Every structure is written in structure tokens, then in C-alpha cells.
Amino acid sequence: MRKVKIADGVHMFTLNVDNVLFEGIWELASGVTLNSYVVQGEKTAIIDGVIGWDGVPETLYKSLGEIGVDPKGIDYLIVNHMEPDHSGWISNFMKIKDDFTIVCTDKAAKMVSSFYGEDRIRVVKEGDTLDLGRGKVFSFHLVPNVHWPDTMYTYEKSTKTLFSCDMFGSFGKMGDHVFDDEMTPEEDVFFECEAIRYYSNVMTTFTPMLRKAIQKARELDITTIAPGHGPLYRNNVEKIMDDYSRYSQYAEGAGxxxxxxxxxxxxxxxxxxxxxxxxxxxxxxxxxxxxxxxxxxxxxxxxxxxxxxxxxxxxxxxxxxxxxxxxxxxxxxxxxxxxxxxxxxxxxxxxxxxxxxxxxxxxxxxxxxxxxxxxxxxxxxxxxxxxxxxxxxxxxxxxxxxxxxxx
Missing domain, CATH: 3.40.50.360 (Flavodoxin domain)
Known part of the structure; x- marks a missing residue:
């Protein structure tokens, strides 16, 4: 698992995965990344915890320790989307800590209970905020049916970072480069192909809702887009939004x-x-x-x-x-x-x-x-x-x- 600093108090942990069927259906010719994020203020939050495809989160715990975060010191689990590639570590985390709060939408809350038997939940609505201290403040923005009905964005105001979960994601494993402004021309072409594969295989059914989610992202003042799969965008966040808009046209006959x-x-x-x-x-x-x-x-x-x-x-x-x-x-x-x-x-x-x-x-x-x-x-x-x-x-x-x- 790789650790990347995004901004002061904000880190990404990313894990490359291959030789799996994504969602039990889609063959991944070039693999996929699982991205998780930790934000530290006076309190600590983890967003969409990476579990390793086998469901064992020890690699995440080890990586947290390497940046000085004790897993037992995590206060909030931000669940942008309940699909188990993002939430599956919750049942293990419950074994090592009993005083944390899951932050999610009301639709996600029902699944947290049915999937993991957990009831320490704070349900958030559109525009609700969470102050971690030391200037780190989240706001939450609902984007239902991207591509599950429970999905939301988490936006960190001081760093202007949008944690978008599956939205603006891509298939494909990442090498040394994780930000758009680091990519070689060959990597740009590669992730364009893999983003199309991702959108078409996972998102196409929900294209009308994705268009609404793109517009909601455009209304925020964003410096960095940090998705749950694939590269991060900080040089030109408009490009991935424009790309997703184009893919929505492909779904409806363009190409x-x-x-x-x-x-x-x-x-x-x-x-x-x-x-x-x-x-x-x-x-x-x-x-x-x-x-x-x-x-x-x-x-x-x-x-x-x-x-x-x-x-x-x-x-x-x-x-x-x-x-x-x-x-x-x-x-x-x-x-x-x-x-x-x-x-x-x-x-x-x-x-x-x-x-x-x-x-x-x-x-x-x-x-x-x-x-x-x-x-x-x-x-x-x-x-x-x-x-x-x-x-x-x-x-x-x-x-x-x-x-x-x-x-």
C-alpha cells in the first residue's frame, strides 16, 4: 500500500489490485486502484477505507501507523458509498475500537446496519458540516445513484479537496505517478481508456444522475479531486469533469x-x-x-x-x-x-x-x-x-x- 501526501493533514493510501472480477462481473485487463484518505485535525477521519481485496485491513493499519495515526485514534469513518470495496473493513475495525462514529447518508445508514450490524451512525444531509478542528471542515453533498442510491461527496473546505468516491474514477493500476500533472503522455492515454472502461462498465446505467453529480461538483470551489479509484486531479480538475460529461454523451449515442x-x-x-x-x-x-x-x-x-x-x-x-x-x-x-x-x-x-x-x-x-x-x-x-x-x-x-x- 502506497502513502501519498495531498496537503497538510491530508493523506491518500492507495492499493493496486488485479486478477479479480470487479463487482464479481467485470474483467480488469489493467487492474484497478483502491484509494482511501485520512484527514487530520484535532480529530481524525478516514474516508472510504481501503481493505485489500481479501477483506483484511492490516495493510491499512500498518500504513496509518507510518504517518503517526493510531487506528484506535480514528474518530470518524466517512462512508461516501457503501459498496464493500470502500466499506468492507468496518466489521474488522469494530473489533479494535468501540467509540467511533460512521458518517453517511440516510440510505447508507440502513445498509451499514444490515451489512455490519453497526448503529454508531451520524446521518448527514445536503450541506451538513463536520469540524475536525485545526481548520479542517467537511461539508457533505448528496449524489444519489452514483452508482448506488446512498452515495455522497465529502468536501474539505480548507484544502478545497473533493473526495468523490466512485465519481470521476478510473480502472487501471497506478505506478509512480498518482496526480494528473505527473502523468506522461502515455499514462494520459492509458487512463483515458481506463476511465472509459470504468464509466461504461459501472456507471452508464445511471447517466442522468451522473450529469447531476457533475453539475454539483462544478458548483464547488475545487483544487483537488480525489476519487476512490484511479488518479487524483489537481492541475486541471475541469478536465475530468469535461471527460465525464463526454462519456455521458457516449452513453446516449455519441462517440x-x-x-x-x-x-x-x-x-x-x-x-x-x-x-x-x-x-x-x-x-x-x-x-x-x-x-x-x-x-x-x-x-x-x-x-x-x-x-x-x-x-x-x-x-x-x-x-x-x-x-x-x-x-x-x-x-x-x-x-x-x-x-x-x-x-x-x-x-x-x-x-x-x-x-x-x-x-x-x-x-x-x-x-x-x-x-x-x-x-x-x-x-x-x-x-x-x-x-x-x-x-x-x-x-x-x-x-x-x-x-x-x-x-
């Missing part, structure tokens, strides 16, 4: 100037048409991403489709329905409420069609409102006429994308 080919093929018939599609995209100078299902991870699939202004669904009919791995991927995108994407589908069939009907059912059931170019279906291997229609469809898709590009 980078690129197309994702979401595809599957049983015996190579649809695959032949994909090869043709690639030559058209290369000729037109359009960047594209190619995701073969089910070989691609769900985490990568969601993130890649999410950030693309256009989507090509290339999948055959299978047992009168859409090729199942592609259908499953589309259903997950629907659950995440990735809506209004410009899209085009082509695929082969054998003795009967049916893929097109199920595609329409998935889009309608999930209220995705994707804007489709007319599909192209072909029997067996694609013929010259089929390839010509696919080219026309791709050119129409590129046209639909033009009003959706947000870089």
Missing part, C-alpha cells in the same frame, strides 16, 4: 470517430463479408475495432461499443435466432442503457432466417433506440450483389455517424 464491428461466425460465411467490410472502412479512412464474440471479454465489449459513434453487427442466424454470443452482448449493452447508436447489421443464414427478428426484439425490449441502416442478409456465402449492398450499408452508416462524433 469517437470510429466503428466497432461486433461479430460472430460459425463456419466463416459471415466472416467473408466482414473481410469485405474492413476493406471499405480502410478505404474510407475510418478507424475500426473488431470484437469477436464470445472470445472477447464482456468488459472490453461494453467499453469499445460505448465509445464508438457507429456499430456494425455482423452475425448469422442460429436456430432461427441471432447468433447467441452476439445476442448476449447486445442484451448486456441494453442493460447498460447504451442507447441511440448508429448501427448496421449483416449476416448469413442457411435453411431459414430469424436473426433479424430477434435483433429487433432485443433493441425494442431494452428501449435502446439504435438508428439502423437497413440490414443485409444473404443465404450461405455472400455473393457480389450482397457485398455491394454491404458497401452501401457501411457508407450510409458513416453518414449517420457524422452528427454523433464527440472526441
Amino acid at each position: 469517437k470517430n470510429e466503428i466497432t464491428i461486433l461479430w460472430g461466425s460459425m463456419y466463416g460465411m459471415t466472416g467473408k463479408a466482414i473481410a469485405h467490410a474492413e476493406t471499405i472502412l480502410e478505404r474510407e479512412g475510418i478507424k475500426y475495432n473488431k470484437l469477436e464474440m464470445p472470445l472477447e471479454s464482456e468488459s472490453e465489449m461494453v467499453a469499445t461499443v460505448f465509445k464508438s459513434a457507429g456499430v456494425i453487427i455482423a452475425a448469422p442466424t442460429y436456430e432461427y435466432k441471432l447468433f447467441p454470443p452476439v445476442a448476449t452482448a447486445l442484451d448486456e449493452l441494453g442493460r447498460k442503457k447504451v442507447s441511440n447508436k448508429a448501427a448496421f447489421r449483416f449476416g448469413s443464414f442457411g435453411w431459414s432466417g430469424g436473426a433479424e427478428k430477434e435483433l429487433a426484439e432485443i433493441i425494442e425490449r431494452n428501449k435502446m433506440k439504435w438508428d439502423f441502416v437497413p440490414s443485409v442478409e444473404f443465404e450461405g456465402s455472400p455473393k457480389e450483389e450482397d457485398l455491394r449492398k454491404i458497401e452501401e450499408g457501411i457508407l450510409q452508416l458513416i453518414g449517420k455517424m457524422k452528427g454523433k462524433i464527440v472526441e
